[in-house]
Amino acid sequence: MTYLLFYVxxxxxxxxxxxxxxxxxxxxxxxxxxxxxGMLTGVLVxxxxxxxxxxKYL
Amino acid sequence: MKRPLILAAGLVVLALIAVxxxxxxxxxxxxxxxxxxxxxxxxxxxxxxLMGKWRKGLFFFAILVVTYVFGLWLSGWRTISFDDNPFYHxxxxxxxxxxxxxxxxxxxxxxxxxxxxKSWFDPGLLYVCVAGLLNxxxxxxxxxxxxxxxxxAGESPAPQAQEGKA
Numbered sequence: 001m002t003y004l005l006f007y008v009x010x011x012x013x014x015x016x017x018x019x020x021x022x023x024x025x026x027x028x029x030x031x032x033x034x035x036x037x038g039m040l041t042g043v044l045v046x047x048x049x050x051x052x053x054x055x056k057y058l
Numbered sequence: 059m060k061r062p063l064i065l066a067a068g069l070v071v072l073a074l075i076a077v078x079x080x081x082x083x084x085x086x087x088x089x090x091x092x093x094x095x096x097x098x099x100x101x102x103x104x105x106x107x108l109m110g111k112w113r114k115g116l117f118f119f120a121i122l123v124v125t126y127v128f129g130l131w132l133s134g135w136r137t138i139s140f141d142d143n144p145f146y147h148x149x150x151x152x153x154x155x156x157x158x159x160x161x162x163x164x165x166x167x168x169x170x171x172x173x174x175x176k177s178w179f180d181p182g183l184l185y186v187c188v189a190g191l192l193n194x195x196x197x198x199x200x201x202x203x204x205x206x207x208x209x210x211a212g213e214s215p216a217p218q219a220q221e222g223k224a
Contacts, residue, residue: 006132006181010188013125017192020117021199 012037068158072100087211091204098197100154102189105200109207118196122189126156129185134171138183146183152190160186 015033023029075096090108098105103119106112130137137160138146150160170179 002175003177003181006178006185009128010125010181010185013121014188014192016121017118017195020114021195021202024114 008037008041011040015040068154068161072096072154087204087208091201091208094200094204095197098200099152099193102153102155102193102196105197106203109200109203111203122153122192122196125185125192126159126189129182129187129189130159132171132174132178132182133186134179134182137186143183143187146187149187150190153193156186156190156193 012033015036016029019029019032019036023032094105094108096105097108101119102122103115103117106115106118137156138150140147147160151157170176
């Protein structure tokens with residue numbers, strides 16, 4: 001399971017690069033990248049919980 | 059096996075692109091845009107530097123190098139050979155630097171490090187691949203910046219048509 005830890009840095013790097021392509025202000029880039037990382041993580045967590053529940057109870 | 063052959067082929071392709079670029083794009087902005095695009099492929103961030111965005115270029119270079127080196131460290135300083143994972147292997151070609159190192163270090167086949175958990179090997183390959191793929195995004199961003207600069211400079215996208223009207 002430890003390899004799941006590598007998800008956070010690589011996703012943050014991807015978000016940083018995508019935001020840096022759009023914006024110039026470093027603070028805004030970091031903030032938007034963090035928000036997007038949080039959003040994506042949230043969606044993935046909710047999705048995986050749903051899949052887990054469906055597999056367990058349906 | 060054919061490391062010198064791969065490197066020579068890469069250099070020939072680069073030289074050909076540069077020659078075609080000079081022959082085809084005679085307009086200043088178009089040539090600059092094409093050169094920035096080519097440079098962005100050769101070295102991450104170099105295209106932005108050429109377009110005058112030094113800080114952004116350095117940021118892209120630093121972030122991609124850190125990602126790439128971390129991936130290499132995880133995967134035992136071996137890049138991805140075609141046998142390891144064809145998709146990850148192709149991803150390396152997103153930047154000239156990673157493609158060059160891929161050709162140099164990718165043969166023999168990568169193997170997990172003994173001092174790290176075996177499950178960390180695959181994320182290492184992923185980091186190496188993502189560094190190459192992100193450079194493709196950066197290259198497209200260079201084109202965007204070049205188009206914006208061209209518009210700002212007031213040069214028409216079709217200078218020959220303007221010359222004809224005049």
